[in-house]
Amino acid sequence: MPSRAWSDPLGEELYIGLMSGTSLDGVDGALCAFTADGRWIGVRRHAALPFEPALRAALAGLQQPGPDEIHRAALAANALAEVYAQVVQRLLEGLSPSSVRAIGTHGQTIRHRPGLFDGTGYTTQINQPALLAERCRIDVIADFRSRDVAAGGQGAPLVPPFHAAIFGNGDPALPPRAVVNIGGISNLTLLSPGKPPRGFDCGPGNALLDHWAQRHLGQPYDAQGAWSAGGQVATALLQALLSEPYFASPPPKSTGRDLFHPEWLHWHLGAQRSACAAQDVQATLCELTAAAIANDLARHAPSTRELLVCGGGALNDDLMRRLGQRLPGCCVLGTAERGLPPLQVEAAAFAWLARQHCHRQAASLPEVTGALGPRILGACYPA
Ligand SMILES: Nc1ncnc2c1ncn2[C@@H]1O[C@H](COP(=O)(O)OP(=O)(O)OP(=O)(O)O)[C@@H](O)[C@H]1O
Ligand SMILES: [Mg+2]
CATH class of the missing domain: 3.30.420.40 (ATPase, nucleotide binding domain)
Incomplete structure (x- = not known):
């Protein structure tokens, strides 16, 4: 040969x-x-x-x-x-x-x-x-x-088998792990030793956070989540956003900007807009991303003890803190702690997908x- x-x-x-x-x-x-x-x-x-x-x-x-x-x-x-x-x-x-x-x-x-x-x-x-x-x-x-x-x-999502190949832990004695990629949309991979991986899109990741930061800070994104960290979560707005039927719908499911677009946010903001300071909306959007992920883990993989975070959302300290607060029994870590920096994971997945094709x-x-x-x-x- x-x-x-x-x-x-x-x-x-x-x-x-x-x-x-x-x-x-x-x-x-x-x-x-x-x-x-x-x-x-x-x-x-x-x-x-x-x-x-x-x-x-x-x-x-x-x-x-x-x-x-x-x-x-x-x-x-x-x-x-x-x-x-x-x-x-x-x-x-x-x-x-x-x-x-x-x-x-x-x-x-x-x-x-x-x-x-x-x-x-x-x-x-x-x-x-x-x-x-x-x-x-x-x-x-x-x-x-x-x-x-x-x-x-x-x-979609296409990355769960790659997440399983990189972060899967074959030892049945170890507790289940999950991987969440927080890009514009967030998607979750559930890894239980000895079982095939599961996965689906949770909902908005950074897309709405970026939209709001661009509009009110004039910056591409809220660096490290410093702005959202100083805001107060608007509970009524958060509940209204979480009432979106997508969140409770069962897998298989995937989503995108088609659903979670700025007009979706503005429609929900509606009457509440005057009651919410812009910074509080940012805090609420950050909480929404964390809540959607944490609720999905509670619903679909409650025994998860380690959540590995990749995608740009892993660099948002306020988002990571909110995830940690909502998942007290779970260790929330960036994927770098398990050998692959957060911004490399999804690109590497497409190298893996190319190999599978070849x-x-x-x-x-x-x-x-x-x-x-x-x-x-x-x-x-x-x-
Ligand atoms: N230092 C940071 N602080 C806060 N947020 C950050 C930081 N760096 C990146 N981000 C967020 O991450 C986003 C980019 O993440 P990423 O490239 O993983 O998303 P993506 O391009 O939508 O990818 P995918 O669709 O594959 O998940 C930025 O738009 C921003 O919201
Ligand atoms: Mg990107």
């Missing part, structure tokens, strides 16, 4: 994962190593680039229907591929493209409306994998969600997404 350039002398395979999530903050990339038989070794390099304001505005403008959106989506996808290519160049510094087996790229979600078996479901990530392959000369794997939706699933291995868990069965996810754009 001819030797493959992407398998290094130690027999490792290298993959790149690229994630740009619902926060619309930018792109995280991770160069990841796996053993030849597929065991995780680790992140070799991480690189991140924020979106320029014009691209961020273009992506935000595509989150709801508007004029000329096909043209605008095509231009935004081209611009997105150029940012992805820049992240790949940073990850490759000093390495040949042929040393990487494939790039897994999520694309940017602009609609997420899965429908279970009724023919109305779809999920749309704009992406330009052909352009990325042209720029990088590496196989590009893209469009990871649509096959699961075609099989009747939610197409080895023709199913990556979806029907127990999580509700699909008819596990499926090989993604489509390949050769180098």
Whole structure:
């Protein structure tokens, strides 16, 4: 068999994962190593680039229907591929493209409306994998969600099997663990030794917090949650937000900006707006994110003793404090404490998903997404 350039002398395979999530903050990339038989070794390099304001505005403008959106989506996808290519160049510094087996790229979600078996479901990530392959000369794997939706699933979350591979604890003597990724939306993975992982989207993560901070602080986000920490939770508003039926609906379930958009917040704020200071709304939104996660743990995995937090929300000290308060019997930690920094986890998951595709291995868990069965996810754009 001819030797493959992407398998290094130690027999490792290298993959790149690229994630740009619902926060619309930018792109995280991770160069990841796996053993030849597929065991995780680790992140070799991480690189991140924020979106320029014009691209961020273009992506935000595509989150709801508007004029000329096909043209605008095509231009935004081209611009997105150029940012992805820049992240790949940073990850490759000093390495040949042929040393990487494939790039897994999520694309940017602009609609997420899965429908279970009724023919109305779809999920749309704009992406330009052909352009990325042209720029990088590496196989590009893209469009990871649509096959699961075609099989009747939610197409999300896709990360629970990766969370299980990295953070799963096979020792049945140890108590169950959970992983929560707090990006624009938050999603939870429940890991009980000896059982398949479970998982679903909890609800808003940072998306509404960012919206409110941008509007009132003029900053992309409330750094470390310093502003929300000084506010008072508005109990009536929190109850109104938590009355959203999504929170109590049973898995399989996933959500996005389609539901938890600024108008959803403004509609609930309604009459209460004049009674709430802006800082108190920020505190309430932070509490909402923590409450949704804690309520889901109480409902679906009450024996969880360790909650590992990844995504940008792990850097929000006020959010981490509120999670800790709501989960007194549970140790709340950033994933760095278990070997993988919070901002690298989701990008690394897309490296794992690319590897699964290249080895023709199913990556979806029907127990999580509700699909008819596990499926090989993604489509390949050769180098
Ligand atoms: N220092 C910080 N303090 C508070 N919040 C932070 C900090 N750094 C990042 N964040 C929050 O994290 C968000 C970015 O997180 P992340 O990149 O994980 O989300 P995402 O792009 O939506 O990803 P995904 O959809 O994969 O979960 C920012 O928009 C911000 O809200
Ligand atoms: Mg991000």
